[in-house]
Amino acid sequence: MAEGAAELSEPGGTQAGAGAPSGRVNLLGLARTELEGFCAGLGSRPFRARQLMNWLYKRGCDRFEDMSDLARAFRSELAARAEIAVPRILTTQRAADGTCKWLLAGGAGQAFEMVYIPEPDRGTLCISSQVGCALDCAFCSTAQQGFNRNLSTAEIVGQVWLANHELGSGPGSVSGSGSAFGRGSAFGRGSAFGRGSARIVSNVVLMGMGEPLANYRNVLPALRIFLDDLGFDLSRRRVTLSTSGLVPQIYRLAQDINVALAVSLHAPDDALRSELVPINRRHPIAELLAACWHYIDEQNGRSVTFEYVMLDGVNDSPAQARALARLLAAHPAKVNLIPFNPFPGTSFRRSSEGAIQRFRDELIRGGVIATIRRTRGEDIDAACGQLVGRVKDRTVVRLGSKMAAATRRRAAQGAVRTSAPGRTAPRSHGA
């Protein structure tokens, strides 16, 4: 709550925190039962909560006075006691390929980013879960910014609300009047997201700034609103949570919700992965994969998508592809190869097209489904791994250096080796 209050104290913008200096409750991000409780507190019956969710998530309405099927007295009560606050847009950039990136105010001079990627059959919104990230992955530009804070549920849900609002506000729409999303647009009157493939945002991926499972408390309710038929009503296969491998939280997720799971793997062996993704020193590959297969079993899922950023001379050899295939071939797994997107200060280089294709072919020969992700939004730095926002680093100790120090301590005690023979070392690390 303190975080939300800090957000709302930023001058000049309506922020999606959990509370407000005025004492009004932000309805965006409240679970269905919480909204029912809120309505009950105002003396209204539970069906009012359903009506409110319809206005919020189906029609994109952010003004109580426009909610015409609510009694006038109830609307006045809502206006006095509640608000619908979304993150404030600082900048909007559009790439030549139609990709759109927004910088959103995070309070106290902080900012985070979200990216919309249009494709013929879908519209994918990549959202953030934290301002910055503490996990310190070596190839990630967000990691270079450090970590400031977790986003609130309202700020996470608010990104999807906002993208629909911005993208549906074409000529003839009522954008700015606080009424229905996409009215007068191609997406159908009164419907937030249109239907089927015509939805503006058909897919949501938590792959922006931050490690979503490190903000479990706020991410889980947001996921529930994405799936809720009174919320954004997205199919569970169209909501993807991407993690760098927080194993205990993957087990917890398996108890709590069924969404598509993606895991940032990036290396076929622990020695290299520990350098690229420092959390691997705490949760090595075998432990991580066991958690993934458990998730699939528990949730009756189809497969886990493993993301693998292609770094020239680091993790892109045919031998490494074969090692990766041996790890995954017997399991419900897909590999998504991501050409590295360079950012200032990195000494990693993108693997050549030929190397990426050879890597994919080796994986397929080894019995693993593998695809190469098409890079989008490069001209506005909106491609994978390029989101930076504006982060005042409050990280006490970078995870990479902290875990490297722990490994060195254990090595000095003779418990572990610090490197594996024959491994190709990355040329640069974020730590």
Ligand code: SF4
């Ligand atoms: S790759 Fe993800 S988990 Fe790793 S530092 Fe970047 S944002 Fe954090």
